[in-house]
C-alpha cells in the first residue's frame with residue numbers, strides 16, 4: 001500500500017473516538033519494528049520524523065525512499081503516513097519535495113501573525129500536493145530538537161484562527177511536555193482542551209509529548225477531541241533499557257552475540273511491545 005496522508009485516518013479516529021499514534025523513527029530497525037507491530041495489530045500509523053532524525057539518517061529522501069520500500073517489501077496493508085515532526089519553514093518544503101505524505105509546520109516560535117502567514121503558505125503548498133498538514137499554536141513544553149518550551153497553555157482564540165486557515169489537525173499546548181515529565185507536573189489542562197475543542201469545530205487535535213502521561217488522562221483527552229498522540233521518548237527508553245540488559249548480561253560475548261542482528265533484537269522486541277501497549281491505550285487496534 002502506498003503512503004497516505006494522515007487526514008482520513010484522523011477524521012475516522014475522531015468520529016469513532018480513538019487516537020492514532022505517531023511513533024517517531026530513528027533508523028531502519030525502528031521503522032521495521034513499528035511497521036510490523038502496527039500491521040499485526042491492524043492499526044493505522046503515522047511515522048514521525050524530526051528534522052534532526054532525518055539529518056541523522058542522511059536526509060529526507062533517504063527516509064522517504066526507505067519507508068516506501070519497506071512498506072512494499074513487508075506487504076504492509078494498514079494505512080501508513082510519513083509525517084515531518086516540527087518542521088521549519090525550509091524543512092517543510094524539503095520534506096514535501098522528498099516524498100513525505102504529511103507534514104507539521106511548526107511556526108510557534110514566530111510572533112503569531114508571522115506564524116499565521118507562514119502556515120498559510122505551507123498549507124497551500126502541502127494541499128496542492130495532496131499532503132495533510134499540522135500546525136502549532138503556542139509552544140509545547142520541554143525540548144524539541146534544541147528548542148526549549150516551558151509547557152504553556154495555548155490561547156483558544158489563536159487556535160480558532162489557525163483552524164480557520166484550513167489545517168488538517170492542530171497541535172496546541174495543554175500542559176503537555178516533550179521528553180520525561182517532571183515529578184511536580186501539574187497534568188493536562190482539560191479545561192483548556194475543552195475550550196480549544198469547542199472553538200475549532202471538530203478539527204482533530206494533536207497531543208505532543210505522549211511519553212509518561214497516565215492512561216486515564218490520555219483516554220479523557222481522546223474523549224475531548226485528541227485524535228493523534230505523539231510517542232517518541234518512550235520507545236527510546238525501552239530500546240536503551242533492553243540493549244543495556246543484553247550487554248550487561250554479557251550476551252554480546254557469547255558466540256556471535258555481537259552480530260547487530262542479535263545485539264539489536266531485544267531493543268526491537270521492546271519497541272514492538274511498547275507500540276502494542278500504546279495502541280491498546282489509544283484504542284486503534286483493528287481500526288485499519
Ligand SMILES: [Zn+2]
Nearest residue numbers: 144208209230
Ligand atoms: Zn512535538
